[in-house]
Amino acid sequence: MSLSRRRLFQRLSPVEASSPAEWIAARGREAGLTEFGEQGMAAGARPIRIASNENPLGPGQHVLDAIVGKFPEAHRYPFNAKQTEGALITAIAQKNAAKNENVLLAPGSGELLVHAVRAFTSASKPLVTAWPSYETPRDIAKKMGIPVREAALDGKLRIDIAKMVEASKGAGLVFFCNPNNPTATVHGKSAAVDLVKAIRAASPETVILIDEAYHDYVTDPAYGSMIDVALATPNVFVTRTFSKAYGMAGLRAGYAIGHAPTVKSIAAYKMPYGLGTLTLGGAIVGFANDAHIASERKRNTEVRNFTVKAFADMGVTATDSQTNFLFLDIKRPAAGFRDACRAQGVLVGRDFPPYEKTHVRVSLGTMDEMKKAVEVFKKVLGSTTTTSSKDKQQ
Numbered sequence: 469m470s471l472s473r474r475r476l477f478q479r480l481s482p483v484e485a486s487s488p489a490e491w492i493a494a495r496g497r498e499a500g501l502t503e504f505g506e507q508g509m510a511a512g513a514r515p516i517r518i519a520s521n522e523n524p525l526g527p528g529q530h531v532l533d534a535i536v537g538k539f540p541e542a543h544r545y546p547f548n549a550k551q552t553e554g555a556l557i558t559a560i561a562q563k564n565a566a567k568n569e570n571v572l573l574a575p576g577s578g579e580l581l582v583h584a585v586r587a588f589t590s591a592s593k594p595l596v597t598a599w600p601s602y603e604t605p606r607d608i609a610k611k612m613g614i615p616v617r618e619a620a621l622d623g624k625l626r627i628d629i630a631k632m633v634e635a636s637k638g639a640g641l642v643f644f645c646n647p648n649n650p651t652a653t654v655h656g657k658s659a660a661v662d663l664v665k666a667i668r669a670a671s672p673e674t675v676i677l678i679d680e681a682y683h684d685y686v687t688d689p690a691y692g693s694m695i696d697v698a699l700a701t702p703n704v705f706v707t708r709t710f711s712k713a714y715g716m717a718g719l720r721a722g723y724a725i726g727h728a729p730t731v732k733s734i735a736a737y738k739m740p741y742g743l744g745t746l747t748l749g750g751a752i753v754g755f756a757n758d759a760h761i762a763s764e765r766k767r768n769t770e771v772r773n774f775t776v777k778a779f780a781d782m783g784v785t786a787t788d789s790q791t792n793f794l795f796l797d798i799k800r801p802a803a804g805f806r807d808a809c810r811a812q813g814v815l816v817g818r819d820f821p822p823y824e825k826t827h828v829r830v831s832l833g834t835m836d837e838m839k840k841a842v843e844v845f846k847k848v849l850g851s852t853t854t855t856s857s858k859d860k861q862q
């Protein structure tokens with residue numbers, strides 16, 4: 469029996485909506501997913517979820533339509549999706565002036581970080597990571613009993629390049645997260661190029677992983693992707709994800725791109741058919757639509773500017789965010805702030821030691837969500853100030 473798209477949505481959706489995007493919007497974005505049972509929240513409450521750096525709008529109608537179009541194949545193993553997988557690899561390669569052998573797909577870029585630790589580190593070849601930074605490489609290395617060298621951040625909570633280079637000598641893998649999660653800061657292209665050059669000189673065997681999960685949200689003109697450098701330099705590769713600007717976090721897709729022999733070493737750990745048919749169908753359509761990503765960046769920048777200013781008006785400073793989240797100096801423990809926000813229906817980020825006593829990470833939702841969240845933040849922080857001293861002077 470053939471299943472029309474509309475009927476399929478009606479089956480999937482708890483409300484009568486004509487499209488998945490409308491359904492998500494009608495249900496208050498992620499609130500549609502589950503009734504939660506989040507600790508400290510009223511039963512059945514629909515929280516504003518700004519804890520996990522997701523795109524609050526999802527992937528866009530064009531991607532949702534493509535995914536729905538793949539449902540008739542959902543009961544088959546993704547042998548047939550092999551062609552789409554090849555086409556997605558080719559599309560990624562072509563957009564970056566690379567060859568297919570330079571690209572490796574995975575169900576999420578996090579999985580590639582794990583593979584890289586497995587492939588390039590050992591008991592005698594440590595992992596180097598900034599700290600705090602995205603935890604996956606460090607966590608997996610620790611589980612595997614691999615030594616980890618942590619390089620503290622600089623005074624502006626940016627990755628300290630000199631410390632990373634110093635720590636890289638004899639290391640198996642350097643994890644350089646640019647922009648960095650959780651601190652939201654970025655290094656410009658020339659600083660990133662210098663880092664690669666210095667590590668290559670100090671420790672030529674060391675592999676350098678540049679994580680660009682938040683690439684699409686950067687607005688700093690000094691920033692540039694390191695994909696071109698990775699393609700031309702042995703032992704260097706970049707990871708990207710469909711989970712952030714592409715709005716596909718729940719579908720799981722990411723890729724590595726870089727020097728072919730390095731990418732091949734990671735590919736040894738790849739699961740066959742790791743990406744599902746629906747994911748591939750959505751990702752290829754999403755990847756082709758640069759205009760959609762540009763408009764998502766614009767939307768995020770507007771929300772970011774609004775939220776940074778709202779916090780500044782409360783006397784709370786953010787690092788220079790180049791992402792879809794803020795790292796904020798609230799001068800009190802994140803745990804108490806988080807619990808108080810949760811009690812009022814706003815879910816913010818977890819603890820990020822060693823800054824958990826002073827800083828909190830807040831992801832950016834829609835403008836509407838952030839306007840509501842700001843009212844909660846004002847109450848929780850006990851601030852009644854609505855205009856900054858700068859505004860008053862004008």
Ligand SMILES: Cc1ncc(COP(=O)(O)O)c(C=O)c1O
Nearest residue numbers: 576577578602649681709711722
């Ligand atoms: C910096 C960074 N890298 C990688 C990931 C993993 O992303 P995914 O596995 O969803 O592609 C995340 C997720 O939040 C991240 O923040």
